[in-house]
């Protein structure tokens with residue numbers, strides 16, 4: 001017996017900007033969720049056919065398989081430079097990078113700082129999970145003080161191994177950055193805020209206002225050795241105090257855009 | 266078209282402009298900086314993209330991004346900068362996107378100096394960074410040749426989806442020579458973009474460009490595809506120049522500007538009665554091994570001259586395959602070998618050869634003619 005679907009309202013479906021494949025992410029990892037938010041924003045802005053994704057080296061290395069847009073894969077940390085090459089030669093396209101914290105905040109620090117400094121019209125989705133996920137949970141620049149990872153087995157000692165790096169704060173002081181915020185996906189309210197920020201970030205690029213960067217606190221249950229629920233709680237309890245959520249830079253021209261995305265929610 | 270006086274670095278930049286280059290990314294480094302500066306001046310005038318990157322890492326990855334869009338693009342640097350670029354070059358080769366790169370070599374290792382050198386031969390011909398990657402590498406011996414190489418490089422890079430390198434030394438970059446500039450070509454139109462280029466998935470399935478291939482079989486297939494293209498290059502693009510090889514029983518082998526200096530050395534040695542010829546590889550990858558192998562069967566001895574510690578020497582020895590003794594004369598650190606010292610080396614090689622005791626052909630005149638200043642070196 002077949003059901004007549006036409007009488008139902010569709011309330012949830014796969015965004016067109018996501019391909020119909022299973023991701024390789026670990027159970028409970030929020031990379032997949034963040035992908036969805038990016039895809040929803042792309043759909044809602046109607047930019048799928050002119051968007052180009054630059055995947056990082058890290059857990060999201062296969063992001064180009066998941067976003068239903070043209071995509072490429074940068075050397076570790078170099079996504080902002082690669083994206084610069086794409087965007088400068090195709091200014092009518094929407095180019096975004098999707099990078100982890102090892103990728104963006106360690107090996108690729110130079111590339112992101114200078115992309116921001118030049119005010120490249122790029123959107124950067126920066127996923128902070130406080131460790132190197134792909135290589136099995138080593139210390140990242142964002143690893144919390146005292147946090148045990150496979151390469152800080154006695155806990156990160158800031159005197160020996162440095163302090164957690166606050167990327168949103170760092171990028172926000174660069175004049176070319178137009179929109180720099182930190183969000184989290186540890187509960188529904190924050191997921192919604194993250195979505196609005198990602199959408200704003202793309203709008204900033206569409207308006208040609210400069211670099212937009214959304215730092216998203218993200219869970220890594222596998223390498224944190226937690227259940228998915230514990231991991232979400234740990235974001236809230238341990239990460240948010242070190243990486244406060246908020247808007248670090250909203251250039252004047254961006255303010256009307258944030259009002260629009262907020263109103264649309 | 267009339268010839269004009271051009272400085273090597275600027276001439277190559279102008280040649281790229283005329284070939285329709287749409288984007289240039291670079292970072293200052295002597296002795297190639299005038300190329301970047303020329304682009305900084307001229308690209309905006311023609312509505313094209315010039316960007317000074319934060320480093321050569323930045324530059325090569327900007328180039329990588331532009332190339333993924335099917336855009337005619339190039340960069341230039343010198344040895345230390347090329348070292349930084351090798352990561353990106355390996356990715357570019359692995360992704361099979363076309364780029365053009367000019368390397369104006371300087372003395373090394375390390376910071377070395379800014380004098381001309383040929384010390385990047387291994388770096389550019391043996392592997393582009395990690396993995397089995399190769400570029401099509403041209404070695405110009407004059408500014409005109411460098412101009413023609415740059416002008417044609419884009420078509421070749423696009424045809425073979427590979428990296429094309431113009432491997433010059435500091436002399437090529439810095440010296441001024443009369444040049445006939447090629448005609449201006451229009452940049453590519455949207456319809457001319459290759460069918461793999463990332464231009465936005467409008468009305469078609471998305472395209473993906475990556476060097477990642479997690480299965481061993483998959484990556485082997487990708488490598489085989491790359492190797493098949495390189496084999497095509499080997500078949501179609503090998504180039505070299507010969508001078509006075511017909512009757513030669515001694516052979517000079519040198520590339521780039523040293524090849525040109527060897528022409529003066531050859532004249533000196535001929536005047537002194539040595540029947541010497543010159544073999545100058547124009548492509549150093551692929552190396553013109555077959556022709557050199559043939560010539561090796563005809564001569565009594567071979568002298569390889571380079572501005573390094575003996576890098577092309579390995580390719581020469583492999584090509585010669587024991588058919589003739591191979592001697593090496595190299596100057597290091599940016600010292601340029603002069604025609605008379607090379608001619609002396611020819612004489613010394615001849616004297617060392619076994620058998621019936623080699624004598625110069627001209628009546629009784631042993632050794633080398635007096636030093637004659639060479640135009641090539643002065644230029």
Ligand SMILES: Cc1ncc(C[n+]2csc(CCOP(=O)(O)OP(=O)(O)O)c2C)c(N)n1
Nearest residue numbers: 057058059076100101102103131132133134
């Ligand atoms: C040049 C280079 N160095 C090191 C690596 C190994 N590597 C792959 S992924 C990775 C860390 C990625 O961590 P992160 O950026 O935090 O992203 P995540 O995997 O946590 O999402 C490293 C070090 C590499 N691929 N290339």
